Amino acid sequence: MKPSPLKVTSEIGRLRSVLLHRPGKEVENLTPDLMARLLFDDIPYLKIAQEEHDAFAKVLRDNGSEVLYLEDLAAEALEDRAVREQFIDEYLAEAxxxxxxxxxxxxxxxxxxxxxxxxxxxxxxxxxxxxxxxxxxxxxxxxxxxxxxxxxxDPMPNLYFTRDPFATIGTGITLNHMRTETRNRETLYAKYIFNHHPKFKGCDVPFWYDRTETTSIEGGDELVLSPNVLAIGISERTDAASIEKLARKLFSDDRSTFKQILAFNIPKKRAFMHLDTVFTMVDRDKFTIHPEIEGPLQVFSITPSCCGINIEEERSTLENVLAKALDIPKVTLIRCAGGDPIDAPREQWNDGSNTLAIAPGEVVVYSRNYVTNQILQDKGIVTHIVPSSELSRGRGGPRCMSMPLVREDL
Known part of the structure; x- marks a missing residue:
């Protein structure tokens, strides 16, 4: 069996290969009556959303990343007629x-x-x-x-948020069971890509989680802090039981290097949809945060034990929990819009805390979050600013719109 072509052991290692989905006609099949069921608050204007997405992809390419598209990989995985028929039968069964x-x-x-x-x-x-x-x-x-x-x-307008249906962890993936029926169909594309695409077929790609599980987990809640530590949100979209299942699988598989999962119990509401909407890593010792995540907040440390897993509640500040997990003296938490009572909630609504690191201290951000962007720059973070008037209507930022497949080791 060929080695896995995937490798993601951090949130900030230089990005070398990434999966995107360019918004398509699915966005134009949104109607006001469908928005709530399909998890949208507004309807993006497709032409401008595509232009903004193309600008996002260009920033990634210009900085050394291979950009792959979900729709292309899926089509290449379904070239065989029999596989295509199997996919359609499964798709229709879930529609x-x-x-x-x-x-x-x-x-x-x-x-x-x-x-x-x-x-x-x-x-x-x-x-x-x-x-x-x-x-x-x-x-x-x-x-x-x-x-x-x-x-x-129904259309799948959330597809341009490629972070959620599966997540790259180490040399494998979690093929996720999504919270809602409408988004769970999205994971079919990843299933067929990893089982049938020439790039992955016959490769040793472990599935740390599978879409057939009955409890939900979504990629926006999964952050790779280091080769040894994951952070996962217990959120509106991810169940605590799913994190336990993932922990047992990771800790028992020789292909995994992970020794600890930090489970963040975050508020179960729209503004805290996923952990990465309120918390992302931007440098070796710096994180963007929504001020409300600082506390009081439950954080559990999950580690391997002779009987499977050990779970302990962390009783310290968020800064100390992260510094300890990363084995560094201290971390800096950069509050969205500096915690201002007006600017912070406005920019948080437009994913001001959701950055995509393309290298240590170098991130992609939305143009409309100019207060947060200036604070990041003042902290020494290089910001690649992309247009965002329409993409942001889907309530997801640059990290949400990207699934790293390969990052350089730190």
């Missing part, structure tokens, strides 16, 4: 389509396409007007009563 006739028409609709357009269509969802009218002669009651819905299959 919550009740009518047998509708499923049959959709299967033919997808499989009649070339592979790349098919992948993009599965991401975009399907409008009823896109199906051949002469085939809309459904037999079942479920087919008939659903005909007022203009969408036959």
């Amino acid at each position: 919550n389509i009740q009518g047998d006739g509708t499923r049959a028409v959709l299967r033919d609709f997808f499989l009649s396409m070339d592979v790349k357009p098919m992948v993009l269509q599965t991401m975009a969802g399907v409008r009823r007007t896109e199906l051949p009218r002469e085939e809309l002669k459904f037999m079942s009651l479920a087919d008939r009563i659903d005909t007022d819905n203009p969408l036959v299959v």
Whole structure:
């Protein structure tokens, strides 16, 4: 078996390969009635969102990163007709389509396409007007009563947040079980990429977690602090039970170097959706934070033991917990907008604490968070500023929009 092509042992090692998804038609299939169910607060303007995303990708390329796209890898993984049919059958089974006739028409609709357009269509969802009218002669009651819905299959507008469906940890991944049904379908692409894409097929890529689990975990809650330490949020989207499962798997596998997980019990509300929306690492000893995460906050240390795992509550300040885990004298916490009572919540809403490190002390940030950006610069952090008026409407920042596949070791 070939060695794993993945390697991420920190949050800040120089970024060498990263997975993105350029927003597509799925964003234009959002409607006001769908926003809450599909986890959006507003509808981005696609043309500008794509321009902003292209600027983001250019910054990464210009600084030495290979940029891969989810839609391209998925299409390449599905070149084989039999694999493509298997994917569509699984996709339709998870799309919550009740009518047998509708499923049959959709299967033919997808499989009649070339592979790349098919992948993009599965991401975009399907409008009823896109199906051949002469085939809309459904037999079942479920087919008939659903005909007022203009969408036959829901879109996946969250896909441009590639951080969440899977997460690279060391030389393996967590293939995540997402909290919501609408986002759990997103993990199918990673499943087929890692099982069938030539870049990964036949490679020793451990799955530290699998989408078939019944408890949820999402990549925005998973931070690789060092080759030995993970930080994971117990959040609105990640269950404590999932962290225990992950810990047992990591600590018992010789391919893992991790010896400790810090589990942060963060508030279960929209502003604290994932740990990385309130906490990211920007340098060897510096972190951006939302001021509310400083405390009082429960942090648990999970370590291996002879019986499996040992769990102890950390009773110290956040600074001391992080310094101890990283084995450094102290850390600096950089508050979003300096903790200002007006600027901080405004910039936090636009992911002012969600940075993507591309090297130690060098991060990508949103332009609209100018107060936080200036504070980062004053602390010696190099900021690559990308436009963000439309991308930010999805409530995710540069870290949310990227899944590192390879980082240099520190």
